[in-house]
Amino acid sequence: xxxxxxxxxxxxxxxxxxxxxxxxxxxxxxxxxxPQFGRVLAVITGALVxxxxxxxxxxxxxxxxxxxxxxxxxxxxxxxxxxxxxxxKNPILSAGIFILTLIIAMVFGAAVGYLTSRPAIRLKEAYxxxxxxxxxxxxxxxxxxxSPIIGGTTGVMVPDxxxxxxxxxxxxxxxxxxxxxxxxxxxxxxxxxxxxxxxLRAMRDSEIAVTVYGRDVAKLRTYALIAGAAIAALGxxxxxxYTGSCIASTYTRVTWTxxxxxxxxxxxxxxNIGVTLGVLVFVVVKTLIVTYRSALAPYVPFDPxxxxxxxxxxxxxxxxxxxxxxxxxxxxxFTIPRKKIEKxxxxxxxx
Amino acid sequence: MLPPVAVAKAVAxxxxxxxxxxxxxxxxxxxxxxxxxxxxxxxxxxxxAYAMTALVGGTPYYYLPLSFLFVGGLGLAVYLLxxxxxxxxxxxxxxxxxxxxxxxxxxxxxxxxxxxxxxxxYKLYARRVVLEVYDFSIxxxxxxxxxSLIIVVALIAVLHWFMVKTKFGTAMRATIENPDLSSIxxxxxxxxxxxxxxxxxxxxxxxxxIASLVITGDPTVGSRIVVSMFASSIVGGLYSIYGSVLxxxxxxxxxxxxxxxxxxxxxxxxxxxxxxxxxxSMAVTLLIYPRGLGGINWGKILLKVRSLGGKSWS
Numbered sequence: 001x002x003x004x005x006x007x008x009x010x011x012x013x014x015x016x017x018x019x020x021x022x023x024x025x026x027x028x029x030x031x032x033x034x035p036q037f038g039r040v041l042a043v044i045t046g047a048l049v050x051x052x053x054x055x056x057x058x059x060x061x062x063x064x065x066x067x068x069x070x071x072x073x074x075x076x077x078x079x080x081x082x083x084x085x086x087x088x089k090n091p092i093l094s095a096g097i098f099i100l101t102l103i104i105a106m107v108f109g110a111a112v113g114y115l116t117s118r119p120a121i122r123l124k125e126a127y128x129x130x131x132x133x134x135x136x137x138x139x140x141x142x143x144x145x146x147s148p149i150i151g152g153t154t155g156v157m158v159p160d161x162x163x164x165x166x167x168x169x170x171x172x173x174x175x176x177x178x179x180x181x182x183x184x185x186x187x188x189x190x191x192x193x194x195x196x197x198x199x200l201r202a203m204r205d206s207e208i209a210v211t212v213y214g215r216d217v218a219k220l221r222t223y224a225l226i227a228g229a230a231i232a233a234l235g236x237x238x239x240x241x242y243t244g245s246c247i248a249s250t251y252t253r254v255t256w257t258x259x260x261x262x263x264x265x266x267x268x269x270x271x272n273i274g275v276t277l278g279v280l281v282f283v284v285v286k287t288l289i290v291t292y293r294s295a296l297a298p299y300v301p302f303d304p305x306x307x308x309x310x311x312x313x314x315x316x317x318x319x320x321x322x323x324x325x326x327x328x329x330x331x332x333x334f335t336i337p338r339k340k341i342e343k344x345x346x347x348x349x350x351x
Numbered sequence: 352m353l354p355p356v357a358v359a360k361a362v363a364x365x366x367x368x369x370x371x372x373x374x375x376x377x378x379x380x381x382x383x384x385x386x387x388x389x390x391x392x393x394x395x396x397x398x399x400a401y402a403m404t405a406l407v408g409g410t411p412y413y414y415l416p417l418s419f420l421f422v423g424g425l426g427l428a429v430y431l432l433x434x435x436x437x438x439x440x441x442x443x444x445x446x447x448x449x450x451x452x453x454x455x456x457x458x459x460x461x462x463x464x465x466x467x468x469x470x471x472x473y474k475l476y477a478r479r480v481v482l483e484v485y486d487f488s489i490x491x492x493x494x495x496x497x498x499s500l501i502i503v504v505a506l507i508a509v510l511h512w513f514m515v516k517t518k519f520g521t522a523m524r525a526t527i528e529n530p531d532l533s534s535i536x537x538x539x540x541x542x543x544x545x546x547x548x549x550x551x552x553x554x555x556x557x558x559x560x561i562a563s564l565v566i567t568g569d570p571t572v573g574s575r576i577v578v579s580m581f582a583s584s585i586v587g588g589l590y591s592i593y594g595s596v597l598x599x600x601x602x603x604x605x606x607x608x609x610x611x612x613x614x615x616x617x618x619x620x621x622x623x624x625x626x627x628x629x630x631x632s633m634a635v636t637l638l639i640y641p642r643g644l645g646g647i648n649w650g651k652i653l654l655k656v657r658s659l660g661g662k663s664w665s
Contacts (some may be wrong), residue, residue, distance in 0.1 A: 035445045037452075089634055117476055119637070125444045126385035126589070129638065130581045134630045253574070254459075258452055264385035265449070302467035309460035316453025320446055 002236045005203050014283045016181035020235035022260040022275050023188045024228040031192055032224035033204030038132030040256035041139055042229035042342040045112045046161040048235025051150035051246030054097045055159050058083045068148035071156050080157035091164040098161035102237055109233020113226040121218040121293055144248035155247025158240050173242055174269045189272045193333050200224055262312045268326030360565055365553045365603025366499035367561040369596040372583035374554035378597035380527050381547035384434055384447040390573035391458030395420045397568045401480045410485040411548040411563050417524050418554025418560035427553020430545055431456050460568045480568030495564040575612040582629035587643050594645020602629050
């Protein structure tokens with residue numbers, strides 16, 4: 001008996017992961033106005049951490065090989081299988097490893113964000129976009145072909161920290177992911193409403209104005225990139241944990257950079273609630289295409305799965321042309337909750 | 352020593368990159384749009400050459416003009432349907448870049464569908480395109496090396512003549528310099544932009560057609576080499592077509608031959624890291640001289656060299 005139907009699980013997982021990544025993109029591209037065309041770089045950093053570190057930590061703890069041979073396709077599945085049996089009996093260790101890995105992923109992500117900020121404070125627009133895109137591609141290629149970290153083209157298995165939940169493993173993991181993504185939404189919403197978030201918007205709209213008010217543009221860009229990359233790395237690590245495997249070829253430019261851009265543009269650039277709606281709409285439509293793929297197949301001379309790309313591409317074009325503000329446009333921030341302001345006004349009007 | 356055939360192939364590859372980079376630069380100079388869809392443009396150029404060769408017969412050489420025209424038309428359509436309306440609305444360069452990304456995804460899906468169509472209807476192995484067998488050889492070297500070199504030289508000559516001698520070329524240069532001022536003088540910038548997208552797209556298609564004789568094609572070939580194209584444009588400086596042609600030649604040769612030399616020295620494992628080379632050349636350009644090869648004042652350097660040789664004019 002399944003607690004949640006598989007289709008719904010699929011939608012929820014995609015929604016959670018892409019929500020985290022699109023929110024991180026929204027900080028950099030939506031709020032700070034940076035042409036972040038290398039989102040995949042931070043995502044793959046998180047996936048690398050999840051693929052390489054928790055398994056090795058456990059391997060050291062239980063006396064399994066943890067060097068380059070850990071990532072070798074001959075040993076990896078044996079080691080990880082035995083580690084999973086150990087984890088199944090030990091929920092506390094599972095949770096500990098899970099949380100520790102997420103923290104490490106965020107630290108590595110932040111470091112990558114700092115590295116990308118070095119060109120970002122000098123370059124602009126097309127130059128910066130291309131540099132970020134190329135950096136993401138190169139890291140993907142290196143992790144795909146350099147086998148000692150995550151096994152190169154064969155990939156590695158990731159120890160499963162949800163195994164102790166028993167037969168409802170996927171449902172439990174999905175709910176944890178969903179919870180985390182909503183937590184990130186709350187954090188990002190706070191962050192973007194803070195003085196820092198408002199300074200980012202000001203920088204996006206006019207760098208000169210924000211400099212006049214005493215904010216350092218280089219620092220603002222650096223912090224935005226660090227925050228965005230840390231959150232994106234968290235998303236990458238979570239995705240690896242959920243699927244239980246980590247292989248570099250999953251992390252392509254199209255699925256982890258271009259799609260989040262489309263989601264963000266549809267929902268509303270610079271509006272976290274809008275982004276959430278955008279991700280939900282896209283994920284549902286994507287799932288519908290995949291689900292009805294076989295029903296559509298006899299009528300077209302090609303694999304209907306490509307319609308996904310057509311759909312995402314068309315959506316980007318149409319949004320850019322006819323509704324650049326997205327489904328839910330950006331709104332000015334009320335620094336004091338609106339209700340309080342209204343209360344004040346009511347009080348003032350009475351006196 | 353490097354085998355001569357490898358050097359010849361490197362030259363042909365570099366030539367195709369030079370054409371692609373020239374297209375990117377032309378479009379960027381005229382419409383301030385960094386065209387991500389160039390990846391799919393190139394793939395379409397390659398697939399036109401392939402499909403015609405497989406279905407009609409002959410060699411891919413016959414269909415190079417068709418690749419140029421088809422992808423040029425594609426570029427024109429992209430300008431008329433997407434970029435033009437966006438520019439008239441005053442969209443930012445990032446929005447323009449983003450919308451070409453959408454175009455790229457749509458075109459990528461059409462290529463995938465076309466490939467499926469070829470595979471199912473004509474029972475072709477369209478997901479793995481090898482056309483090198485159709486090439487002829489001159490002195491034991493692949494013919495595409497000579498043909499592509501001739502095409503690149505002719506391209507530079509024709510573009511130079513077009514830009515300097517014809518009225519439309521002059522109008523084009525004026526629009527690049529200052530669109531507002533040139534439109535006061537009666538030049539329609541829209542026509543200039545249309546021309547730049549047609550020629551730019553056509554060059555991508557031509558580059559793809561040439562590349563079909565050098566590299567193994569598949570529906571994602573464009574997005575695999577797109578970083579090399581971008582790197583070529585950036586090395587070339589993004590503000591000069593001659594610079595981008597030079598950048599394409601430089602990046603293509605370093606990439607193709609550099610990795611070969613490295614693999615001889617260090618072993619075959621390094622071959623997979625080939626895409627790192629264009630990135631390094633791009634990073635070096637941006638760090639040392641962001642204006643790129645096109646920004647160097649060659650005349651001044653030439654004068655200095657001459658005066659060093661004691662043959663100064665004055």
